[in-house]
Structures are given as C-alpha cells and as structure tokens.
Amino acid sequence: AQSVTQPDIHITVSEGASLELRCNYSYGATPYLFWYVQSPGQGLQLLLKYFSGDTLVQGIKGFEAEFKRSQSSFNLRKPSVHWSDAAEYFCAVGAMDSNYQLIWGAGTKLIIKP
Amino acid sequence: ETGVTQSPTHLIKTRGQQVTLRCSSQSGHNTVSWYQQALGQGPQFIFQYYREEENGRGNFPPRFSGLQFPNYSSELNVNALELDDSALYLCASRAGLSPADTQYFGPGTRLTVL
Numbered sequence: 001a002q003s004v005t006q007p008d009i010h011i012t013v014s015e016g017a018s019l020e021l022r023c024n025y026s027y028g029a030t031p032y033l034f035w036y037v038q039s040p041g042q043g044l045q046l047l048l049k050y051f052s053g054d055t056l057v058q059g060i061k062g063f064e065a066e067f068k069r070s071q072s073s074f075n076l077r078k079p080s081v082h083w084s085d086a087a088e089y090f091c092a093v094g095a096m097d098s099n100y101q102l103i104w105g106a107g108t109k110l111i112i113k114p
Numbered sequence: 115e116t117g118v119t120q121s122p123t124h125l126i127k128t129r130g131q132q133v134t135l136r137c138s139s140q141s142g143h144n145t146v147s148w149y150q151q152a153l154g155q156g157p158q159f160i161f162q163y164y165r166e167e168e169n170g171r172g173n174f175p176p177r178f179s180g181l182q183f184p185n186y187s188s189e190l191n192v193n194a195l196e197l198d199d200s201a202l203y204l205c206a207s208r209a210g211l212s213p214a215d216t217q218y219f220g221p222g223t224r225l226t227v228l
Binding site for chain 2: 046102
C-alpha cells in the first residue's frame with residue numbers, strides 16, 4: 001500500500017533563509033506527486049505536481065521540488081522564505097492502483113522567524 | 115469564475131445525530147471528492163463522485179454517504195455521529211478523472227461532535 005511520510009512536524013526558518021521540507025513515499029512504481037499548502041481558514045492550494053519527465057518541478061510562489069526515485073523522495077524547496085509562507089504544507093501521492101486517489105502525509109507546519 | 119464553496123463553516127452536533135455538509139464545485143468541474151482531516155493530520159479520502167455516480171471510496175463505514183446533483187454540487191451525509199467524527203471536512207472539485215486534473219479545495223466545514 002502507498003504511504004507518505006513527512007518527517008518534520010514543524011520547521012522554524014528565519015525570513016529570507018532557504019527552506020527544504022522533506023517528503024518520502026512508499027510505492028512500487030512511479031507515483032504522481034503533489035505538494036499542497038494550507039493556510040488557516042483557507043482551503044488546500046496546489047503548489048506543484050510531478051507526473052513524469054524533468055525531475056525538478058517548478059511551482060507557484062517560488063517553490064520547487066525534486067523527485068528522486070532512488071531515495072523515494074519529493075522534497076520541497078524555496079531559496080528565500082517570506083513571512084507569508086507561514087502555513088502547513090502537505091505532500092500527497094496518487095497511484096494507479098488506488099484510482100489515483102491522493103494519499104497524504106501528516107503535514108509540516110512552517111513557522112517564520114522575523 | 116467562482117471557486118469551491120462549502121457550507122456551513124462550523125457545526126456542532128451530539129453523538130448519534132446525523133449531519134449533512136454541502137459543497138458547490140467550481141464551474142465546469144464534474145468530479146467531487148470528500149476528505150476528512152482530523153486535527154494534526156493530513157486529509158483522508160472518503161469518496162469521490164463523477165457525474166452523479168460514486169466513483170471510488172476510502173476506508174470509511176457506510177454511515178458516511180454522499181450525493182452529487184446534476185449541477186455537480188455535492189452533499190456528504192454522516193449518520194450516527196461518533197466523537198471521532200470531529201474533524202475538518204474538505205471538498206475538492208476537478209474537471210475530470212485524470213490525475214493531471216488539479217483538485218481545487220474548498221475552505222472546509224469544521225464539525226464538532228460532543
């Protein structure tokens with residue numbers, strides 16, 4: 001069965017510093033991979049997705065993620081965070097044998113220090 | 115273009131009661147998915163509707179049921195409420211069944227069961 005692990009429950013980063021949020025998945029083949037962001041009182045918003053091709057994916061708000069098959073990882077990065085990036089970030093996996101329904105990680109809460 | 119809307123925003127019920135949550139999908143979207151998000155966790159897939167038919171279900175008991183209407187809006191019904199049903203319920207709509215079709219989420223309904 002597929003599973004998604006986000007090892008960090010929360011991460012604190014200074015404004016202007018770089019960010020990397022970790023995501024590891026368990027699945028036999030290449031899954032469909034997603035990163036979503038959830039701000040208080042707002043719905044989940046898609047940041048980026050990977051289906052195939054170039055393993056470095058660019059998303060909205062200056063985020064990017066890199067798919068590494070050998071490590072079963074899909075880590076999210078941003079070179080310089082802004083206070084408005086404070087939110088909860090979720091990694092999700094969709095796989096053919098689950099009719100592409102999304103399996104979600106538990107999320108990482110990003111805290112920005114001024 | 116209006117986004118995904120959900121009603122009500124908050125709801126308080128007691129054990130054993132029944133509840134109906136509503137979702138209006140984004141214009142042009144014929145597929146709606148419902149998720150349960152417990153505090154501190156990622157969303158869990160409940161079920162999906164495509165053109166008024168249930169098209170996939172997660173690991174939820176039959177007391178969780180749904181409907182999709184001809185205008186593609188949707189309802190989630192939960193009977194015999196239990197304390198563990200307390201959660202944020204998210205609705206997401208998309209243009210079709212392809213994994214390439216981005217899911218757009220509503221802000222959610224916060225259900226508290228006392």
